[in-house]
Amino acid sequence: MSRALPYPVQREIFARFQAAEPEPKGELEHVNAYTLVVAVALSAQATDAGVNKATRKLFAVADTPRKMLELGLEGVTEHIKSIGLYRNKAKNVIALSRILEEEHGGEVPSSRAALQALPGVGRKTANVVLNMWWAHPAQAVDTHIFRVGNRTRIAPGKDVDAVERAIEDHVPAEYQRHAHHWLILHGRYICTARKPKCPACPIADLCPYEDKTPAP
Incomplete structure (x- = not known):
């Protein structure tokens, strides 16, 4: 090497x-820490432009974990079906939203370990959120x-x-x-x-x- x-x-x-x-600046559109987590999770094996196109309408109706849960799996799936692996990603969005709502009071944690414990959130996604939202040198x-x-x-x-x-x-x-x-x-x-x-x-x-x- x-x-x-x-x-x-x-x-x-x-x-x-x-x-x-x-x-x-990163090119994924978001309005708060929660929508940043969702956008980055959706961006795996997809382009930022493709994710942005799908999430503009999604985040207009669901920009918090509670609203996303109210939208439900079918609603999320319908909004993101233009993104690769959309069915599994929709399940992860619902699952991570439930954990954020039930275990973190609807707030996004600033800990890498807590972020990586969310479904569909790996180290790269956690580092993006830590860097872009919490200003960590991740x-x-x-x-x-x-x-x-x-x-x-x-x-x-x-x-x-x-x-x-x-x-x-x-x-x-x-x-x-x-x-x-x-x-x-x-x-x-x-x-x-x-x-x-x-x-x-x-x-x-x-x-x-x-x-x-x-x-x-």
């Missing part, structure tokens, strides 16, 4: 990311971050857990809060899986990736 880039290079990379986008590693972390050697690792640890170990502390959003956006729009946009990349001169896309 490749070694991570040295600290001074990491600092320069994230300084450039910050200069370009001082306050990066790193939610998706396919974009996994690719960028290894390709650029910002955070190399053989699996998502290793990449998460590499971000925590090697990215300067002052950039931890927004690190995962900068890396997601970079992977989604610049460092794409096929034919990365290297000529437009703000960190191309610092990136050790050998098969850079040449300028036209």
Whole structure:
């Protein structure tokens, strides 16, 4: 496994990311902590755009656990049927809403363990909620971050857990809060899986990736 880039290079990379986008935001639409949990849980193996299209109408009628339970399984299923794996996801939304209502007073907990105890909520989903809602420096590693972390050697690792640890170990502390959003956006729009946009990349001169896309 490749070694991570040295600290001074990491600092320069994230300084450039910050200069370009001082306050990066996630692209999943939500109105409160509860709708964020639901949106992120629904986003597994689905696009943010597809989830947003489905949840706009869903959250208009059910933006709390109690309202979601009142909507019921059939109602939730009908709203999200355009999303992949929608039947199982609808069951999870109802189940997690019941737990939040019965065990947490309808509130979303700020603990990773409590979040991961919710049906359909894994470590990545919990980290997204902790980062976006509670401002914790949690790193939610998706396919974009996994690719960028290894390709650029910002955070190399053989699996998502290793990449998460590499971000925590090697990215300067002052950039931890927004690190995962900068890396997601970079992977989604610049460092794409096929034919990365290297000529437009703000960190191309610092990136050790050998098969850079040449300028036209």
